[in-house]
Amino acid sequence: MATLGPTLAQQPARTQQARPPSLLRDLLSLVRPGQWSKNLVVVPFGLLGAQRPAGQLLGGAAAAVLAFTLASALVYLVNDISDRDRDRSHPQKRNRPIAAGRVGVGTAIAFAAVIVVLLGAAVTGCALLGVTPVAAWWPIVAYLGLNVAYSRGLKHVPLLDVFIVALGFVLRLVQGALAASSPVPNWLALCVFSLCLMLILGKRRHEMTVGGVLHRPALRGYTVGFLDQLLGFAAVLTAISYVLQVQGSAIFGHHGTAVAMLTAPFALFGLARYLQLLMVDSGGGNPSRALFRDRVTVSNALLWSALVGGSALFVHTAS
Template sequence: MTTSADQPLDTSLDASLPIPMDPPVQVSDQPLDDQHFATGLPADPPRRRIRSVSRGLLSLVRPGQWPKNLLVVPLALFDAQGAPRGLLAGTAWAVVLFTLASSLVYVLNDLYDRHRDRLHPTKRHRPIASGQVGVPTAVAYGALLALVLTGAALYGPVTDWWPIAVYLCLNTAYSRGLKHVPLLDVFVVAAGFALRAIQGYLAGGTAIHSWMLVSVFSLCLVFILGKRRHEMTVGGVSHRPALRGYSVQFLDHLIALCAGVTVITFLLNLQESVGAPYTDLAILGSTPFALFAMARYLQLLHVQGGGGEPTRILLRDRAMVVTSLLWALLLGGTLLATHH
């Protein structure tokens, strides 16, 4: 006779019993404290929540991209025909205006793209996509930026600010659909940098140099096309619909074309803006720097697989930084000698 202890244990699962499953993780448009409340998890202390949202709001306007305004707007300072009174103040104010405008554009772009960003391996960590900043908070933040920008434009020392208005219109159309149209997506972004340069000339009261604008536009195309190439080689075309209209070979041809246009038009601008007898010195001295800087960028793009962050290349690559400093010394000395 066997006892119950001698009987084998029945380890089979009863199919009639429900199997507990973990609930799916969902990311909503609520801020983090609301999500904690909805899921029953303890909310963070108020101070920690405030710090988290504050960091998210700062990250939302992408301060790492602000140097773009510093690299383009002050081009008006290189005018060799004489600096009018208020040039520095006007140019600095133009930098402030475009920093506010670009920050507003970043907020709007992240609001529009929050659902798509959640599916991207990197962009899903952006403040709105990750839930660090709620949609109502982001909308209020964008409204505040728009209000500050309007006040700065209307009551600041810069009276002619139509490039900023065009920039905002273009980027609104870009966020709403143009970003998905091949070629138009890169040309709209490059136009934003040309508008920065125009605003710098208008703010400083200096004459607009057409060759400089062409050079800025083509140089920005080089960087943007290089960024698209990097995106294709690293992540494919699934995360950005416009990439389906490109191929790596096609982008290589466009980058080479725009690189040549950039160098030539910049040298033509020197011929137009640098007065005699230092014109030849400026052109001959700038040629090796311009060619080396472009060659270095292409090396980083094609050989080392860079190009994803053009601003980082310009500010952190040692060869590029040293080249830029020596080139600036040459041009600065030439322009100083021209004035005196």
């Protein structure tokens, strides 16, 4: 008996309809909301040496986080505008709104201007309210100036491309310290720099293994073996500076050495776990996603936080 149409097995599978394009969604993705957690984590580190009561620091800390969130959003947006042609040759970056043509360059520039206005209003408002004086915002200015130089050519220079990005996180730390009117702990600054350098090197390694060197000229100055050597060096420097920071921290007083020895295994495990995700599991393209969505890393971080917090509470109650 003849059939009137194709059988069920012969019928083409229904394809899931893609979500309709949304300009608002695309504009939001340009400023990388998934990366804002970096500011929430790094900036408050600068408050560790604060001498003022905690309540007085909340306004300055919140303002520093907001300002760096706006500044980093501006940097992401400008980089996407300047890299749009190169991003089209990358297997993942070609889907970014500007590279894919969903957001026009004129619209992106207008959006950048809005962010500049918001950033200026935030800094001015903090100065008028007495939260943070204008002179204390120099890390933001340095960060933006550094990224202008980065976007105009330094991002194509091997080694400078990763060192500049890592330095941006140290400037976040300094901004947090200025919000607390306290000096930046030297070993903490080195620890933040080397840790961020390791994460950026891991991202470069992932880019090489996935997309090759064509989409990012600076990658021509690296090999996977060279990046592995730099990753190991950065990991060791992070571990050493972490131990020295905890050991000499005023928070733990003469218990600093004991706290450093107690928490160092968890810090080392976190570093080793990231390298495992990068080199064994071929992850690392998005360090924030790799770290915050990995259950092993999150569990280890919670245990480390509990030990550090418990140690600080013990020292405070014992003194």
